[in-house]
Every structure is written in structure tokens, then in C-alpha cells.
Amino acid sequence: MTEDKNQPLRSIEELGEFALIDHLTAHFETRRSETLKSIGDDAALLDMGDKKTVLSTDMLVEGIHFNLSYMPMRHLGYKSVVVNVSDICAMNARPTHITVSISVSNRFSLEALEEFYRGVNDACAHYKVDLVGGDTTASLKGMTISVTAIGSVSEDRVVYRSGAQENDLVVVSGDLGGAYLGFQVLERERQVFEVNPQHEPDLDPYHYIIQRQLKPEARLDMVELLEALEVRPSAMIDISDGLSSEALHLCKQSNLGIALYEEKLPIDPTVISACDEFNLNPTVAVLSGGEDYELLFTIRQDDFLKIKGNPNLTVIGHMTEKTSGAQLVLRSGELAELKAQGWTSF
Amino acid sequence: MTEDKNQPLRSIEELGEFALIDHLTAHFETRRSETLKSIGDDAALLDMGDKKTVLSTDMLVEGIHFNLSYMPMRHLGYKSVVVNVSDICAMNARPTHITVSISVSNRFSLEALEEFYRGVNDACAHYKVDLVGGDTTASLKGMTISVTAIGSVSEDRVVYRSGAQENDLVVVSGDLGGAYLGFQVLERERQVFEVNPQHEPDLDPYHYIIQRQLKPEARLDMVELLEALEVRPSAMIDISDGLSSEALHLCKQSNLGIALYEEKLPIDPTVISACDEFNLNPTVAVLSGGEDYELLFTIRQDDFLKIKGNPNLTVIGHMTEKTSGAQLVLRSGELAELKAQGWTSF
DSSP states (O other): OOOOOOSSSOOHHHHHHHHHHHHHHHHHHOOTEEEOOBBSSSSSOOOOOSEEEEEEEEEEBBBBBTTTTTHHHHHHHHHHHHHHHHHHTTTTTTEEEEEEEEEEEEOOOOHHHHHHHHHHHHHHHHHHHHEEEEEEOSSSSHHHSEEEEEEEEEETTTTTTTTTTTTOOEEEOOOHHHHHHHHHHHHHHHHHHHOOOOOOOOEEEGGGHHHHSOOOOOOOHHHHHHHTOOOOSSEEEEOSSOOOHHHHHHHHHHHHHHEEEGGGGOOOHHHHHHHHHOOOOOOHHHHOOOOOOOOOEEEEEEHHEEEEEEETTTEEEEEOOOGGGGGEEESSEEEEOOOOOOOOOO | OOOTSOOOOOOOHHHHHHHHHHHHHHOOOOOOOOEOOOBBBBEEOOOOTTSSEEEEEEEBBBBTBTTTTOOOOOHHHHHHHHHHHHHHTTOOOOEEEEEEEEOOTTTTTHHHHHHHHHHHHHHHHHHEEEEEEEEEEEESSEEEEEEEEEEEEETTOOTTOOOOTTTOOOEEEEOOOHHHHHHHHHHHHHEEEHOOOOOOOOOGGHHHHHHHHHOOOOOOHHHHHHHHOOOOOSSSEOOOOOOHHHHHHHHHHTTTTEEEEEEGGOHHHHHHHHHHHHHHOOHHHHEEEEEEEEOEEEEEEEHEEEEEEETTEEEEEEOGGGGGOEEEEOOTTTEEEEEEEEEOOO
């Protein structure tokens, strides 16, 4: 999937380190007027004006965070950017610039790296960010990706994890659990393929959840929507590790408790039918399965009318006093304690 | 060297990902007033005011860029920061903030990672930068480090690689070749140790060059000195890959040629005696051996009197027209063409 077998592959050694980064980023456009100096000097130079600068970084490791047997390189490049852009959005900020560094072993062809950077470029175009730096280097084994994203936000719009107040409504964008179920489907097909390489899977019924896993989007549109609606969330976080883990972060940093309602959780029908197939509880998939990159945020009750009826936003609970703890109200009316079962790489 | 065998080591799994980054960065001070929000939210928030923001990133891979059999973890943490701070200095800017991400396999103890972060903290204190983010994750094998540095500079002080003019003087800070010879000594001792673990090397005579390899410094002091002397270089680059390779970068980006004089190259006596021992030509070590992290820059001839006599700065040549190419004038008077033999990781 990462290599086209029909043409001779160029080796990375042929190009050398300097030529490689030039080659891989030659087609990147500069889209932003703040970019005074981009790739090609010791550092990039950005003119951030009077807005505040937001900075986020993530590292993705082959075999830990991604599996190249079903993750196409172009999607991997795209997703690497999305993961960071999502962190910028979670500050209620707009992404402006990224740097992308990769280390790869000599089993990677130049074509595979080009595909990766094509995905990076797709994401730059989609989110209107400039690639302004990076490093490409050898590794003894596998691929490691490190992305840093910069964004900007005015001081009166920035949102931390710590700003929630008691009785604030808890809102989530989009729907949850899809990326996790997409992973289950891809992993099952990989195992089938290992036993029977002739097997041709019908993945059509799983299109939505596979897309959620392989090509997630950061909810920059929600940042823009909230501004248009004149809603400033009191606290916000992106859902990379599962709803439960993220809700606990909001509680801890806002020094509050939370009550979420099982019946309110937004779950796509494809996720529910895939859960049936894998004998999984959809609520568990939502609470513990990560990588949806939706936004989880809190708003004042006064702001409810502004978001009411928007199909992209669902109120799933409210913030409570700290002593009430973090609770899930089940459909049965019983209470369950939320625990951090989010994906952890150790 | 990376583990203390006298006490039970805590495993990384015990802590989990979130606790690990909290644990490793708990003792980091916030030193800068621009830091509105540091580690602990989705992203950091920096108030860069009306200065321009400079951004640089580097990735360091075990077995490619460093060898833990002689690189103590604390030095590795320090050097990882220095490499990036040096890039910021090469823009004539001052570093302000860094992010540090690492991936490590389970052979690394918590104590080893603490040592690494101690070195990061040492460098933060020395260069007065704030650590404001990062990621810690598992790897299947070895350690990979990715550091991003942010700095600031006013628009009338920034220096690119592309600003040199014909007849500008070429100046270098400090002395060159030491880091490369330090590497030779350490590599020799490692090989001796593998054959005879009882061997106790006397490294005292090599103290300076080993220090240059294991604990290099970025020349922020030179950025400050140049400002105090009211000298704005016309072009600048840091020497990470050897003088030859960096000189060629200045030529290419300024669209000029260069003439360097062998007899002017600043070389420490320790480097010369180590070259004798290893049967190496000191000039070759200076041209091709990297990792000195000195600054190479060009100044107008009018500025010569301002830097004359400063023991930290040596004029080693001048910029020429492009058609003259990149030349080294040997002690014999003969000309040699400069070639990029700088260290490359592929």
C-alpha cells in the first residue's frame, strides 16, 4: 500500500538529507501573509501581530500509533497534521503554521515519502496552514513522525480546559466511537489477509467508520461556528483518547464533577451495527475508544438557545460540584463512575 | 551510564502517558512573561507582542545521531535543546520557548528519562527558555527525540542565509573541529571497552574536545555581543554539519561565491594534537566534521573595526562573485574547491 510496485523506486540515499526536504516540500504553497520566511533557512519567521500564539506538538510512532499494513501513507500524512490542528482548535484557536519531522528506515522508498507529504499538503490546503519547517532523517527501524502546530487566537476568545463552572452544559461535536470501530474492522481484515491473501473484503458497509479512522478531520468548522453563534465555551478539549478520559481532564482542571447521560451520546448507526458485529457495547466504544478528534466543551446555560437544534452539536450532560464525582447516568437510571480507560500508548 | 543499578527502577508503564509528562516536567519553572499557558492544556499560549516569531525543529534518532553507550542522558537532553537554540541564534534571534517530544522503548527506566529531562531543564535555565509542551510515547525500539524551538527577533535585526553581498567578510565564532575529534575519542574508547571492559581510559587530555561533543553550547552570547557591538550580520548560519557544507549554503542562498583561507581557520591546540594521534588533517576535520554549533556569518567591511580583536570572532575569508565558486586558499597558496562533505544522516 505504501509502494507502487510497477516502477523502479528511488532510494532516499540518492538524494541526501538536504535535497530530500527540498524535494518533499517543493510543491508546498505559502498561503499565509504572516509567513515572512518559510523552509530553507535555519528557522521560519512568522509575523503573529497582536494575536496570541498557540503551540502544540505530537509524536506518532509506527507500530504504536499507526500500522502501515492498512494506513496509506497519504492518509498518514493527513492524519498527522489533523491530530495537531485538533489540539489548536481545542484552544478555540485557528491553526496557522506547522512543522513536520520524520525519521524513516531505508525500507521506505522516496515514493512512499512523497505520498506522505502529499497527505500533509492536502491537510495544509484544507486547514489553510503553511508548512514552515521540519527535519527528515534516517532511523534504524520504522517511521516516527513529529508534528508541531502553531495557531493564533485573540485573548478574549481563548478557551482552556480549566474554565468550566458548575451547571455548565457539556456539549460534544459530531458523533463518537466511529474511529475505534473503524480500527476494529481494519484490524480484522488485516488478520484475515494474513491467513488468506486472496481474500477480497467488502468494506463498503464500513465506509464511514473506516474514514473516521483513516482520515479524521479536526473540527475547525466548530471553532468558526461557535464564533458565528457568539458562543465562547467555558472549557474545551479535543477527543483523542475517548470521551471518558477527556471528561476527566475537564473535571480535574476545572476542579468540578460531571454528569453525562448515556442516552444523549451521539452515535452513528454504522457504529451501532458494527458494535453488534463485534459484540461490543456502543457506550463503551464511545467512552474508551479514541481518535474521533471531536470537540468536547462546556457552555453557560444561557448560551443553550444559541446552539439548540444544531445537528453538529449535542448536549450530553452538565458539570457538577467536585464531590459528586464523574458519573455516567445509564439508560436504566443507574449511575456508573467514569474511569480513564482511554487509549494509552504505554 | 543511563541507569543507576543500585536502586530498583520504576517502569514507565506504572505511570502511564499522562502522568509521565506531568512527572517529567513537574519541576520546570516558567521563566518568561510571554508564557500565558504552559504544559497541561491542549496547547501552550504565548504572547509574542510585536516581535517576530522564529520557529525551528530537529529530530534526533538513537543509533543515527547519538550513541547512548557514551552519551549520558542528561547531556543528551541538554544537547537536544542546544541544537535547536543554535538554529534560533542563527537567525540573530533570541530563543524563548521549546517543546520536547520523545519516544522510548521499554528498556528505558524512568530514572533515565528523568536524567534526560534534567538536561533539558539545565538548558532551559542556561538559555532562559520555557518548556511549554511535548509528547512522551512508547516506541518499539530505541529513542527518538524531537525538539521545536520558538524565538523572537525584531524585524530590523533578523538575519537570513541569503543576505550576503560580494566582498562581505566571512566570520566564525569560537573554534572548529572539536566536536568531531571528541566523537573520534569517544568512539575509540567504546571499541576498546567492548574488547576489554576493565580498561579505564584517561580522558583528561581530551576534556575540551569531549565536552565539545557531549555538551556543546549554542552561541546566544554571540547574538548578544553582535547587538552590543551594533553589528548586524548580512547573512548567518550555524555550523551543525561542518564549515564546508554551511559555507556552501551561504553561497547558494546569497547567490555568491566564497573564498576561505586555511591559515585563518580557528582550531584549538587540543584538536590539533588529537588530529596528530588519529592521523587526520585538522583542516579536513574543520571542513567536514560537524556539531560545533558555532555561528558562521558575513559582515560589511565597514563593520570590521567593531569586531577586530575580539577573541571569540575570527575573520576567515570573504564573499566573492558567483562565478569564482567556493574556494579554500591553502597555506601553500593553491586553491581547493569546497565540497559538501558535511555529515549527512542518510
